Amino acid sequence: xxxxxxxxxxxxxxxxxxxxxxxxxxxxxxxxxxxxxxxxxxxxxxxxxxxxxxxxxxxxxxxxxxxxxxxxxxxxxxxxxxxxxxxxxxxxxxxxxxxxxxxxxxxxxxxxxxxxxxxxxxxxxxxxxxxxxxxxxxxxxxxxxxxxxxxxxxxxxxxxxxxxxxxxxxxxxxxxxxxxxxxxxxxxxxxxxxxxxxxxxxxxxxxxxxxxxxxxxxxxxxxxxxxxxxxxxxxxxxxxxxxxxxxxxxxxxxxxxxxxxxxxxxxxxxxxxxxxxxxxxxxxxxxxxxxxxxxxxxxxxxxxxxxxxxxxxxxxxxxxxxxxxxxxxxxxxxxxxxxxxxxxxxxxxxxxxxxxxxxxxxxxxxxxxxxxxxxxxxxxxxxxxxxxxxxxxxxxxxxxxxxxxxxxxxxxxxxxxxxxxxxxxxxxxxxxxxxxxxxxxxxxxxxxxxxxxxxxxxxxxxxxxxxxxxxxxxxxxxxxxxxxxxxxxxxxxxxxxx
Amino acid sequence: xxxxxxxxxxxxxxxxxxxxxxxxxxxxxxxxxxxxxxxxxxxxxxxxxxxxxxxxxxxxxxxxxxxxxxxxxxxxxxxxxxxxxxxxxxxxxxxxxxxxxxxxxxxxxxxxxxxxxxxxxxxxxxxxxxxxxxxxxxxxxxxxxxxxxxxxxxxxxxxxxxxxxxxxxxxxxxxxxxxxxxxxxxxxxxxxxxxxxxxxxxxxxxxxxxxxxxxxxxxxxxxxxxxxxxxxxxxxxxxxxxxxxxxxxxxxxxxxxxxxxxxxxxxxxxxxxxxxxxxxxxxxxxxxxxxxxxxxxxxxxxxxxxxxxxxxxxx
Numbered sequence: 001x002x003x004x005x006x007x008x009x010x011x012x013x014x015x016x017x018x019x020x021x022x023x024x025x026x027x028x029x030x031x032x033x034x035x036x037x038x039x040x041x042x043x044x045x046x047x048x049x050x051x052x053x054x055x056x057x058x059x060x061x062x063x064x065x066x067x068x069x070x071x072x073x074x075x076x077x078x079x080x081x082x083x084x085x086x087x088x089x090x091x092x093x094x095x096x097x098x099x100x101x102x103x104x105x106x107x108x109x110x111x112x113x114x115x116x117x118x119x120x121x122x123x124x125x126x127x128x129x130x131x132x133x134x135x136x137x138x139x140x141x142x143x144x145x146x147x148x149x150x151x152x153x154x155x156x157x158x159x160x161x162x163x164x165x166x167x168x169x170x171x172x173x174x175x176x177x178x179x180x181x182x183x184x185x186x187x188x189x190x191x192x193x194x195x196x197x198x199x200x201x202x203x204x205x206x207x208x209x210x211x212x213x214x215x216x217x218x219x220x221x222x223x224x225x226x227x228x229x230x231x232x233x234x235x236x237x238x239x240x241x242x243x244x245x246x247x248x249x250x251x252x253x254x255x256x257x258x259x260x261x262x263x264x265x266x267x268x269x270x271x272x273x274x275x276x277x278x279x280x281x282x283x284x285x286x287x288x289x290x291x292x293x294x295x296x297x298x299x300x301x302x303x304x305x306x307x308x309x310x311x312x313x314x315x316x317x318x319x320x321x322x323x324x325x326x327x328x329x330x331x332x333x334x335x336x337x338x339x340x341x342x343x344x345x346x347x348x349x350x351x352x353x354x355x356x357x358x359x360x361x362x363x364x365x366x367x368x369x370x371x372x373x374x375x376x377x378x379x380x381x382x383x384x385x386x387x388x389x390x391x392x393x394x395x396x397x398x399x400x401x402x403x404x405x406x407x408x409x410x411x412x413x414x415x416x417x418x419x420x421x422x423x424x425x426x427x428x429x430x431x432x433x434x435x436x437x438x439x440x441x442x443x444x445x446x447x448x449x450x451x452x453x454x455x456x457x458x459x460x461x462x463x464x465x466x467x468x469x470x471x472x473x474x475x476x477x478x479x480x481x482x483x484x485x486x487x488x489x490x491x492x493x494x495x496x497x498x
Numbered sequence: 499x500x501x502x503x504x505x506x507x508x509x510x511x512x513x514x515x516x517x518x519x520x521x522x523x524x525x526x527x528x529x530x531x532x533x534x535x536x537x538x539x540x541x542x543x544x545x546x547x548x549x550x551x552x553x554x555x556x557x558x559x560x561x562x563x564x565x566x567x568x569x570x571x572x573x574x575x576x577x578x579x580x581x582x583x584x585x586x587x588x589x590x591x592x593x594x595x596x597x598x599x600x601x602x603x604x605x606x607x608x609x610x611x612x613x614x615x616x617x618x619x620x621x622x623x624x625x626x627x628x629x630x631x632x633x634x635x636x637x638x639x640x641x642x643x644x645x646x647x648x649x650x651x652x653x654x655x656x657x658x659x660x661x662x663x664x665x666x667x668x669x670x671x672x673x674x675x676x677x678x679x680x681x682x683x684x685x686x687x688x689x690x691x692x693x694x695x696x697x698x699x700x701x702x703x704x705x706x707x708x709x710x711x712x713x714x715x716x717x718x719x720x721x722x723x724x725x726x727x728x729x730x731x732x733x734x735x736x737x738x739x740x741x742x743x744x745x746x747x748x749x750x751x752x753x754x755x756x757x758x759x760x761x762x763x764x765x766x767x768x769x770x771x772x773x774x775x776x777x778x779x780x781x782x783x784x785x786x787x788x789x790x791x792x793x794x795x796x797x798x799x800x801x802x803x804x805x806x807x808x809x810x811x812x813x
Contacts, residue, residue, distance in 0.1 A: 050697070071699035086694035088687050090757030099687055100700055108680030 001026050001191055002047070002078075002160055007056035009042055009215075016042040017053070018215040024160060024191040029182060031194045031206035031223070035235055035425040039215040040195050041083075041395070044162050047193070048080040049073035077159030081166055083396065087145040087152075089138030094120030096137050097152050123155045127181060141287065142169040142333075147177060154181055161185060162193040165396075167201060168422050171285050171451070179205065197425050198452070199228050211235055236427045253277070254312070255414050255445035256328075258297065261306035266292035268469030269306065274414065279436060279446045281460035281477070283453060283485050289469040290449045291333055294416050297447075298330030299323035310414065324353065329412035331403055333419045333449070340391045340403050347373035347387035350406045357410075376405040381431050397424040404432065414445045421455060433459050453482045465489050511802050512750070512763070516770050523777040530780050537658065541651070543772035544661035545570075547765065548720050549739050550746035551672045552713040554764045557747055558676070559709055560689045560756025561608065561615040565622035566717050567739035569600040571732075572626040573721030575633050578731035581641040589646065594718040600626055601714015605707035623740075630733035639731040650726035661723050668716065673761035685709060689756030745792065746771050749799045770795070 002024040009017040017039045024030050034040050046053050049067030058065050060076055067073045073080070087096050094117050095102075102108075103115035120133035129147055137145060146169050153161055163182075167175050182205060185192060196202060202209060203223060210220040211234040218234050253276040261270045266289040274280050284290045295301045297308065299317030308315040310326055317323035323330065340349050350373040351358055358364070358372060373387045380401045384394055391402055404420060417436070421429045436459060440446050450456050456463050457480055464474045465488035473488040524531040549566050556563045573596040580589040600622050607618035633639075647653075653660040676682040684705045687695045696702045720739070725731045750767030752759030774795065778788045 069699070070697055074699050082697060084694075086691070086697050088690035088694055088757075090690035091686065095683065095686075099683070099698055102680055102683055104680050111678050111680060111683065113678075 001061055003059040004043070004047070005057055005059075007043065007046060007053045007058075009039075009046065009051075009053050016215055017046075019056070020212060020215060020217045022193075022210055022217070022220075024193060025207075026159075026189045026191050027186050028207040029186060029192045029194050029205050031196065031202045031209045032212070033196070033202065033209060033231065033235055034212035034218075035397075035427050038212040038235070038425075040212055041164065042215075043212070044080065044164055044193065044195060047073065047078060047160070047162060048082075049078075074156075077157075078162070079153040079156055079158035079160070080162040081146075081150050081153050081164060083164040083168065085142070085145050085149055087137050087140075087148050089136070091137055092133065093124075093131050093135050093137055093140075093148055094133035096148055097123055097133075097155060099152070101156075123151060127151050127154060128177060143171050143174045143287075146170055147174055150178060150181065154185065157188075158185075158190055160191045160193065162195070164195045165197070166194075167196065167198060171287060173285075197429075199231065199426075200454075202231070203228075213237060232426055235425065255310070256297070256315075256447075257309040258293075259307045259309075261293065261296055261308065262304045262469075263292060263296055263301060264304065266469055267296060267303070270466070270469065270471050272464055272471055274445045274447055276413075276445050277440050277443050278462065279440045279448060279460045281456035281463040282447060282449045282466060283456055283463050283489060284466035285489050288466040288489065290466050291418055292469075293466065294330060294418050294447070294449055297323075297416055298328065300330070324410060324412075327413035328416070329353075329407040329410055329414070330416045331407050331418060331420060333422070340399055340406070342392035343390055345388045346377065346382065346384050346391055346394070346402055349391050349402050350376050350387075350409055353406055353410045372409070373405075376409050380405045380408075380435060381428070397428045400424050401428065401432070404435070408435070408439070412444065414447070415439065416447045416449070418449045419451065420448060421450070421452075429455075453485055456485075457482070512766050512770070512799070515799075516766065516773065519770065519773055519777070523773070523781075527777065527781050530777050535776070535780065539769075539772050539776050540662040540665070541659040542776060543768050544651075544665040544723055545720050545736065545739065546742050546746060546771065547665045547768040548668045548716055548723075549743035550750075550764050550768050551668055551761055552716045553740075553743040554747045554750070554752050554759050554761060555672065555676065555685060555709050556615075556713055557744070557752045557754060558689045558756060558759040559685050559706065560692060561706070561709075562744075562754075563604065563619045563710065563713055564616065564740050565600060565604060565619040565626060566713065566720075566743060567736045568623040568626035568630070569597055569714055570717040570720040570724060570736035570739060571734060572600070572630040572633075573597045573718040574725045574731045574735050575630045575639060575721075575733060577718075577722055578639040578641045578725050579633060581643045581646060582639060586643075589643075590722065593722045594715050597718025597721065598711050598715040601711040601717070602707070604714065605710035608710065609703040609706050627733070627737075634731070634733045636733070641725070641730070646722075647726040647729060650722045652726065661727065664719065664723060668719070669761060669765050673765075676761055681705070681708070686757065689758075691757075742771065745796050749796060751799075767799075 004022045007017050007020045020039060020043060022032070022043060032040050032043065045051060049070045049072050052066060052068065065076060097120045098116060103112045103119060104110055105112060117133045124131055124133065129151055131144060131148070137148060140148070146166065150166060166178055170178060182192060194206060206223045208220060209223050209226055209231065211218040211231065213235060254273055255276045256274040258270060258272040261267055270293050282290050296303045299320050299322055310328065315326060317326060341352070347370050351369045355364070358369060370387050377384065377387060382401045382405065383398050391399055394402065400420070400422065407415060421432055424432065436446055436448065448456065448459060457477060460477045462474055462476050463480050463485060465472050465485055467489050475484060529535060553563060553566065573593045576596045577589050577593040580592050585592065604619050604622050607613040607621065608615050649660060650664065651659060651661040655663055676685065684700050687700055688702055688705055692702055720736065724735050746767040747759065747764050748754065749770060750759070750764035752764060771792065774792065775788065778791065
């Protein structure tokens with residue numbers, strides 16, 4: 001039904017797509033894969049009508065089409081769920097769901113509020129989503145906003161639905177909602193373009209897989225004729241080891257001790273011990289309080305109660321600066337909001353937390369900053385034209401590397417990484433894992449929060465599992481399995497229900 | 499305290515502040531509690547109120563308009579000249595056209611050329627001032643059109659001056675436009691996050707253009723009320739109106755940066771400023787002290803608003 005051929009798109013300095021092709025059949029899930037910067041997002045945005053291709057043709061049901069703006073694609077039945085959430089925080093759920101097509105009389109001059117909430121209620125009920133139509137979207141979690149975003153597209157009965165990394169911010173039960181929706185859409189004949197980095201999802205969901213690399217089409221094949229290794233080879237152009245980390249020796253040197261830490265309903269008495277030279281994973285379901293705990297440790301929020309000790313000293317950071325001075329760095333989950341300053345250059349971003357060291361008397365030497373940043377870009381493999389380009393022009397994975405680089409550059413003794421590989425492709429993931437292991441080997445204490453269990457199993461020495469605001473158990477990675485961790489993650493939920 | 503309850507309290511807080519202020523002034527000043535004075539406040543706030551309602555749209559959309567005072571002044575001058583030269587009723591569409599033209603210029607600069615609204619409307623401010631000064635040559639323009647003055651300010655309908663009825667009409671129209679129309683929903687969405695709104699296929703450029711042009715056209719109305727009240731026009735007639743309008747909108751809870759605000763709450767802010775101005779003037783507090791008190795009021799309201807939204811809420 002949808003066919004793109006010989007699509008070429010050049011941005012200043014980069015050929016994002018080079019004669020790429022892609023096609024979609026009704027009722028199929030077609031996974032689009034590739035490393036960061038491979039051209040997936042560009043291809044998706046061309047289908048969605050955000051910008052036109054420089055060359056090539058798009059055919060919908062055999063007829064050539066040209067979308068000048070997103071509304072044109074929408075009118076043709078093509079809906080997109082973007083990775084950058086477009087849910088508006090100042091509106092409520094119902095207004096978000098029906099934005100641009102609010103029920104109204106007199107050609108939009110008289111909004112029918114009752115119908116708005118009734119329709120929103122119907123959409124939410126129909127899709128099995130437990131959210132209130134009048135809840136303000138700004139108060140929802142990232143995962144819930146993602147669900148609203150998906151519901152908005154699904155409610156418009158799309159002929160083509162593009163999902164860009166839809167699960168990157170979803171918890172497990174929200175994932176199930178999504179997968180059920182996909183099954184329904186597929187049965188109704190909707191063609192689904194599914195962009196993801198998660199192998200397990202691709203093989204569970206996709207009928208066909210297309211791989212792009214450096215803007216070129218590498219392969220398209222049925223999912224059941226491909227395996228993990230073949231896909232990775234196609235994406236990276238080389239073999240990537242997925243071996244599990246062996247698990248280092250026991251460490252006795254306590255770096256961070258958390259005892260009975262509490263804040264509101266999110267963190268309800270968490271105990272945690274992090275050793276020097278260790279990578280400790282923090283697993284848990286969406287809403288278990290992992291990010292909230294990390295924010296307490298990082299000094300972003302103040303705890304209601306409990307104690308922390310850093311290298312034996314009482315540690316109660318008033319703010320992020322105090323935490324930094326104490327030797328602790330926090331790389332946030334939300335790189336758009338907290339991790340990097342998008343309009344600033346890569347070099348400025350990397351240098352930002354290290355300015356005290358780089359410019360002790362307040363004078364910034366641009367050459368020194370550039371050299372400093374270039375060094376870190378090389379170490380992390382940040383793919384950018386130059387240190388001087390704005391971070392907002394980079395792909396998601398490279399932005400994440402910049403966020404990591406800027407904190408690694410402060411030479412922290414304890415580092416808290418919240419979802420360090422979200423939206424990052426396999427090749428870059430392996431690089432980030434190596435970096436994290438290297439940090440630990442040099443004596444840094446690392447706390448990694450991740451919703452991807454295989455990632456934690458592969459990366460960590462020990463895994464602490466959080467459930468309903470408490471640590472429900474700590475397992476050495478060598479003895480951990482997905483089942484064991486999940487059991488702990490659900491443990492207290494069951495107790496509470498009983 | 500729950501977030502919802504706190505938000506209610508904030509709404510209530512503004513009303514309570516207003517009631518407290520009115521009560522205090524009634525006790526302290528016999529002149530204030532005179533019925534003719536109380537009714538007069540409605541007429542006095544007409545100009546501020548219309549400007550503040552338009553400003554609420556602009557700020558809610560995430561923009562700012564610094565040109566409203568200068569544009570209203572320019573429209574006033576052009577209209578007074580038109581009346582003085584015998585254009586009669588034609589003076590009315592001329593006033594609206596002058597205001598709308600400046601609003602369109604603002605919108606074109608912001609939407610077409612991507613100039614930040616702060617700069618674009620500053621440019622219009624200077625041009626409008628230049629036009630007004632050139633036309634008046636620094637003189638006061640006199641005109642004699644009793645029908646015009648009655649229509650826009652001095653006439654009495656149902657015991658209230660016509661200026662008040664114009665204000666009420668604008669409040670009702672804009673309140674309805676913002677709260678009950680698709681256009682209003684689009685303004686709110688754009689103020690929440692313009693980039694997302696564009697990705698959702700909303701006509702961002704068109705909405706911005708309309709809001710700026712509408713604000714300009716309303717400044718034409720403000721200009722007419724201004725000269726109808728006093729019977730003459732000066733080049734600096736409404737200079738400074740932009741800051742009072744922003745203050746009233748912010749006191750009413752409109753958030754600079756966009757996304758939050760409502761016309762009824764702005765109306766409350768307008769009445770609060772109107773009562774304060776009237777009360778302080780009637781009690782012979784000197785003008786400079788009045789300004790300080792007004793400033794303190796804005797800070798106070800913003801602090802209460804932030805408290806009501808809670809520390810964890812959006813900034």
